[in-house]
Amino acid sequence: MAFIQLKTSLPGPKGLAALERRKNLLPAGLAKSTDVVVERAEGALVWDVDGNQLIDFAGGIGMINVGHRNEQVVGAIKKQLDKYIHTCSLVTTIEPYLDLAELLNSVTPGDFPKKTLLACSGSEAVENAINIAKYYTKRNAVLCFEAAYHGRTLLTLSLTSKYALFKKGFGTYVPDIYRIPAPNVYRGIPGMSEAAYEKYCIQKLEEAFITQVDPDSLAAIIIEPVMGEGGFIPIPASYLHKLRQVCDKHGIVFIADEIQCGAGRTGKMYACEHSGVIPDMVVSAKSIGAGMPISAVTGKAKMMDAPHLGGVGGTYGGSPIACVAAIEAIKILQSESFLQRVNEVGEIIRITMEGWKTKYSLIGDVRGIGAMRLVEFVKDRDTKEPDAEATLEIIKDAVAHGLIMIRAGLFSNCIRLLPPIVITNQQLVEGLQVLEAAIASAQEKRK
Numbered sequence: 001m002a003f004i005q006l007k008t009s010l011p012g013p014k015g016l017a018a019l020e021r022r023k024n025l026l027p028a029g030l031a032k033s034t035d036v037v038v039e040r041a042e043g044a045l046v047w048d049v050d051g052n053q054l055i056d057f058a059g060g061i062g063m064i065n066v067g068h069r070n071e072q073v074v075g076a077i078k079k080q081l082d083k084y085i086h087t088c089s090l091v092t093t094i095e096p097y098l099d100l101a102e103l104l105n106s107v108t109p110g111d112f113p114k115k116t117l118l119a120c121s122g123s124e125a126v127e128n129a130i131n132i133a134k135y136y137t138k139r140n141a142v143l144c145f146e147a148a149y150h151g152r153t154l155l156t157l158s159l160t161s162k163y164a165l166f167k168k169g170f171g172t173y174v175p176d177i178y179r180i181p182a183p184n185v186y187r188g189i190p191g192m193s194e195a196a197y198e199k200y201c202i203q204k205l206e207e208a209f210i211t212q213v214d215p216d217s218l219a220a221i222i223i224e225p226v227m228g229e230g231g232f233i234p235i236p237a238s239y240l241h242k243l244r245q246v247c248d249k250h251g252i253v254f255i256a257d258e259i260q261c262g263a264g265r266t267g268k269m270y271a272c273e274h275s276g277v278i279p280d281m282v283v284s285a286k287s288i289g290a291g292m293p294i295s296a297v298t299g300k301a302k303m304m305d306a307p308h309l310g311g312v313g314g315t316y317g318g319s320p321i322a323c324v325a326a327i328e329a330i331k332i333l334q335s336e337s338f339l340q341r342v343n344e345v346g347e348i349i350r351i352t353m354e355g356w357k358t359k360y361s362l363i364g365d366v367r368g369i370g371a372m373r374l375v376e377f378v379k380d381r382d383t384k385e386p387d388a389e390a391t392l393e394i395i396k397d398a399v400a401h402g403l404i405m406i407r408a409g410l411f412s413n414c415i416r417l418l419p420p421i422v423i424t425n426q427q428l429v430e431g432l433q434v435l436e437a438a439i440a441s442a443q444e445k446r447k
């Protein structure tokens with residue numbers, strides 16, 4: 001292997017010692033998809049504490065599209081460190097905050113006056129978006145979708161789907177949240193064409209306004225244009241257009257959660273651009289910070305201005321260090337050359353995965369847009385019974401061979417690929433070979 005270079009088994013002795021410390025020091029509920037203990041990272045490569053060199057196909061769950069330690073980003077951070085670290089945007093005005101807001105107001109879809117509020121995590125930004133929508137509409141109800149992931153604070157966990165892994169045991173959730181199935185073409189109605197299924201989903205949405213919630217009581221509809229955690233489910237354009245129509249008709253705020261599918265990952269700066277649908281508010285996080293903890297709500301100025309003075313903000317929101325990192329990252333993410341590279345990376349993955357589908361019956365579906373690609377494992381292609389065991393086995397095998405990976409999907413039966421886009425073709429092909437070998441081995445065991 002040219003890029004994966006293993007000097008010890010994974011984890012090695014130093015890694016094992018750190019994992020032992022982790023067991024004693026961190027809560028058991030804090031999951032990890034690999035046993036990799038990091039020493040440093042650069043581009044699409046990660047080195048562990050035992051000197052092993054690994055390829056990164058998880059990119060910190062899609063937060064490192066511009067690559068680990070991107071040179072432009074690191075340079076901007078260092079420069080800012082020599083000026084000031086933070087003075088709090090609730091106390092002083094921070095120019096990098098203004099610069100980033102200006103940039104986000106211009107790169108988010110929609111040709112109308114916009115404003116941006118910065119926060120520190122994706123969850124915090126989603127929570128702010130919903131609160132602002134409530135304030136603006138003077139309504140309480142929110143519509144969200146099955147398979148959605150919006151975060152882990154009380155409000156965002158209430159919006160998140162998937163009970164077993166995320167919500168179990170955490171008690172009562174926020175009221176007035178309504179959830180309906182999202183269109184999922186792969187798991188649609190057997191025998192129904194894709195076009196007919198899309199119509200069916202739209203009909204179900206209309207029915208929900210009779211059976212579940214009065215649309216005139218909705219403050220917001222929140223959706224990931226390509227669902228991330230739920231299994232890289234692209235929401236059909238027709239459905240997003242229908243949501244837009246409903247929002248326009250009933251004065252509902254349309255919120256696009258672009259935390260995972262945005263930041264250039266799908267080949268456009270924001271995934272909703274593929275449909276031409278323009279949300280009222282866009283939530284950005286993950287890769288806009290290139291690894292720094294920063295998130296943003298960008299929305300129509302009249303909506304963003306609704307809360308009273310003092311109604312929004314926080315101590316760390318708009319950290320200048322994170323802002324200057326995000327400014328450099330976004331300049332790269334939205335550039336023609338970067339988005340072209342996203343499509344090249346995506347095509348290599350797509351063609352390779354399509355080939356796997358013809359060889360391994362374990363694979364039920366391969367899908368995605370741009371470089372947001374996923375493979376879904378099933379026990380049987382006809383019944384589509386999810387195979388979470390095989391998925392875990394494949395991940396463990398690939399990680400043991402030096403590939404950093406993470407799963408996804410409502411049934412935990414998918415592997416999502418979110419490599420840094422700066423990955424070279426050779427690194428990408430090598431990583432895909434490791435993944436294929438793990439799939440082939442799992443398939444062989446099931447013969």
Ligand SMILES: Cc1ncc(COP(=O)(O)O)c(C=O)c1O
Binds near residue numbers: 126286
């Ligand atoms: C679509 C989406 N929304 C919200 C979140 C929550 O972001 P954070 O983990 O930064 O709170 C995530 C995180 O994975 C996400 O993918």
